[in-house]
Amino acid sequence: MGKRRKILSVVGTRPNFMKVAPIVSALQRREEDFEHVLVHTGQHYDAAMSEIFFNELGVGEPDHRLDVGSGTHARQTAMVMERLEPVLLAEHPDVVLVPGDVNSTLAAALVAVKLGLPVAHIEAGLRSFDRTMPEEVNRVVTDAISEVLFIHSPEAHEHLLAEGRSAELIHYVGNTMIDTLVVMRERIDALDAPARHGLPAGEYLIVTLHRPALVDGPLLRVAADALRAIARRMPVVFPVHPRTRARLLCEDATLADAPGLMMLEPVGYVEFLSLLAESAGVLTDSGGIQEETTFLGVPCLTLRENTERPITASMGTNLLLGLAPERIHDAPELLEEVRARKHRIPPLWDGEAAERIVDVLAGHPHAEESAAAIGV
Numbered sequence: 001m002g003k004r005r006k007i008l009s010v011v012g013t014r015p016n017f018m019k020v021a022p023i024v025s026a027l028q029r030r031e032e033d034f035e036h037v038l039v040h041t042g043q044h045y046d047a048a049m050s051e052i053f054f055n056e057l058g059v060g061e062p063d064h065r066l067d068v069g070s071g072t073h074a075r076q077t078a079m080v081m082e083r084l085e086p087v088l089l090a091e092h093p094d095v096v097l098v099p100g101d102v103n104s105t106l107a108a109a110l111v112a113v114k115l116g117l118p119v120a121h122i123e124a125g126l127r128s129f130d131r132t133m134p135e136e137v138n139r140v141v142t143d144a145i146s147e148v149l150f151i152h153s154p155e156a157h158e159h160l161l162a163e164g165r166s167a168e169l170i171h172y173v174g175n176t177m178i179d180t181l182v183v184m185r186e187r188i189d190a191l192d193a194p195a196r197h198g199l200p201a202g203e204y205l206i207v208t209l210h211r212p213a214l215v216d217g218p219l220l221r222v223a224a225d226a227l228r229a230i231a232r233r234m235p236v237v238f239p240v241h242p243r244t245r246a247r248l249l250c251e252d253a254t255l256a257d258a259p260g261l262m263m264l265e266p267v268g269y270v271e272f273l274s275l276l277a278e279s280a281g282v283l284t285d286s287g288g289i290q291e292e293t294t295f296l297g298v299p300c301l302t303l304r305e306n307t308e309r310p311i312t313a314s315m316g317t318n319l320l321l322g323l324a325p326e327r328i329h330d331a332p333e334l335l336e337e338v339r340a341r342k343h344r345i346p347p348l349w350d351g352e353a354a355e356r357i358v359d360v361l362a363g364h365p366h367a368e369e370s371a372a373a374i375g376v
């Protein structure tokens, strides 16, 4: 038997946990070939934004916690870098796995590459072509310094080639976030979250908002007013992201007393997916939710000017509304329009992405070989 490969994954925010969980399970199933180390940067730290997912998704306790917390972009990124470096030096993994596009992703990729450790990026090649989004900068830089690029949508391949990455680094493996949904499906279907919240199945709107472009400025008040109005026409359930909760308080745009509108703390994964699956549709600016709704065939109204996930609009059930919260008033009609559209699930969003990723990692050189290859 050859030496086991050591894979170290770095997670930090809510959507990272769903993207990495199936890979952790797949690596555990092949423990004769792999050892896995999990690092949690602590970018998200509220129990409802972090611990709950570790418990639900069966990821196990992180081996290292960096406890960086919130901060400006520079400070948060720098703290992850400073605290991750000694961990990577001590663990000396064969591959550092980073999911998504958050500050923790970028920070981890930078630290690893400067130590001569190969970086594998899950969800590579997505582009909104909008550099005012912090995530776009994180994506472009992470892809430029990763040497294994796992993609889940055909246009990602074109974007990476256009940026000079070579085809042999790119692996179309499918969508690990959808793997998690497939694994959790029975638990999601068994929960019946709408009944628990007294919501009529198939008739309510579920809302999530957290992008700075929408919630950090005057548009938040416009969105809040429109949500108040729409809640008189259809029940609305709104699990509120902590960034948004803080801004709603600042703006004094409280929605707590709006008839028909239920504000919740962020909910766990199974509860959220159960609410999503039984809803009339979702109104969101989330990245991951655009994909989950496309898989479930649930209409998704996206309050953004652009999306780095265009396949969810061209093939799936996503409709881009623009950064135009006044359009919330038309939600019932827009949901009908999307429901009438033909849609299908993108190729390889089939629950097997993590297995494909692990197959690729199994063929990757050990750390000494890659370090020798780049001369460190």
Ligand code: UD1
Residues within 6 Å of the ligand: 013, 014, 015, 043, 044, 045, 046, 049, 070, 071, 101, 102, 103, 104, 134, 135, 210, 242, 243, 246, 287
């Ligand atoms: C981050 C990601 C974003 C991702 C989102 C997923 C970056 C630049 N942004 O945005 O791409 O879509 O996570 O949810 O990496 N806060 C808490 N408790 C927490 C976490 C955050 O109260 O557990 C509050 C703090 O006031 C903090 C604010 O939320 O300042 C923003 O948190 P941060 O992680 O900086 O960005 P997100 O908006 O969560």
Ligand code: UDP
Residues within 6 Å of the ligand: 014, 015, 018, 208, 210, 239, 240, 265, 266, 267, 268, 269, 270, 272, 273, 285, 286, 287, 288, 289, 292
């Ligand atoms: N989600 C959740 N509880 C909630 C809201 C969202 O479990 O209250 C899940 C959602 O189903 C998806 C992920 O969190 O799996 C998306 O995270 P988020 O919208 O915060 O980040 P983004 O995808 O926009 O980066």
